[in-house]
Amino acid sequence: MSKVKVIFGSTTGNTERAAGLIAAALGGDAVNVSSASRDDFDADLLILGTSTWGCGDLQDEWLSSSGIIDTLDLTGRKVALFGLGDAMGFGDTFINGVGTLYRQLISRGAEIIGKCPVSGYEFSDSSAVVDGEFVGLPLDDDNEPEKSEARISAWCGQLKAEAGL
Ligand SMILES: Cc1cc2nc3c(=O)[nH]c(=O)nc-3n(C[C@H](O)[C@H](O)[C@H](O)COP(=O)(O)O)c2cc1C
Numbered sequence: 001m002s003k004v005k006v007i008f009g010s011t012t013g014n015t016e017r018a019a020g021l022i023a024a025a026l027g028g029d030a031v032n033v034s035s036a037s038r039d040d041f042d043a044d045l046l047i048l049g050t051s052t053w054g055c056g057d058l059q060d061e062w063l064s065s066s067g068i069i070d071t072l073d074l075t076g077r078k079v080a081l082f083g084l085g086d087a088m089g090f091g092d093t094f095i096n097g098v099g100t101l102y103r104q105l106i107s108r109g110a111e112i113i114g115k116c117p118v119s120g121y122e123f124s125d126s127s128a129v130v131d132g133e134f135v136g137l138p139l140d141d142d143n144e145p146e147k148s149e150a151r152i153s154a155w156c157g158q159l160k161a162e163a164g165l
Pocket residue numbers: 009010011012013014015016050051052053054055056057059084085086087090093094095096141142
């Protein structure tokens with residue numbers, strides 16, 4: 001049985017809720033990044049989730065803890081990302097926190113899986129869009145909460161296929 005770990009930072013609980021659904025769908029554990037140990041990052045499939053605050057900033061708990069990523073050797077490791085954001089209120093920094101984590105992860109050699117098409121989202125700019133696609137799953141519980149469960153379920157199916165779970 002592969003080990004799946006979902007590590008999240010969440011200020012008002014939206015990312016935490018999504019992390020729980022993702023962990024349940026994939027048979028893994030969800031851990032808050034503020035209490036995550038180095039061992040938690042040593043999973044067969046590592047999934048990191050963050051919301052975005054301020055004007056395109058990483059969520060606070062990630063801001064304090066993301067330095068741990070810079071100490072990891074993720075060469076050849078599969079890592080997936082998801083992010084909570086508000087495409088109506090912050091359409092030009094939509095889920096930028098995911099873009100920040102993405103750049104940190106690829107600098108450590110990670111292979112990013114679970115990329116998503118931009119179609120179906122209305123926003124004007126996002127640092128999480130690279131080569132025309134989101135580098136992780138965008139969720140918008142502020143404007144379309146009714147879509148999150150189906151998006152998570154489809155994405156988990158995609159991850160199972162891409163990670164060979
Ligand atoms: C003051 C403030 C700033 C925000 N900034 C952004 C932003 O720059 N980009 C974005 O996509 N969402 C932004 N959001 C929306 C949050 O990311 C969104 O509400 C998210 O669901 C919160 O998730 P959490 O409860 O897990 O922290 C902001 C929300 C607030 C209240």
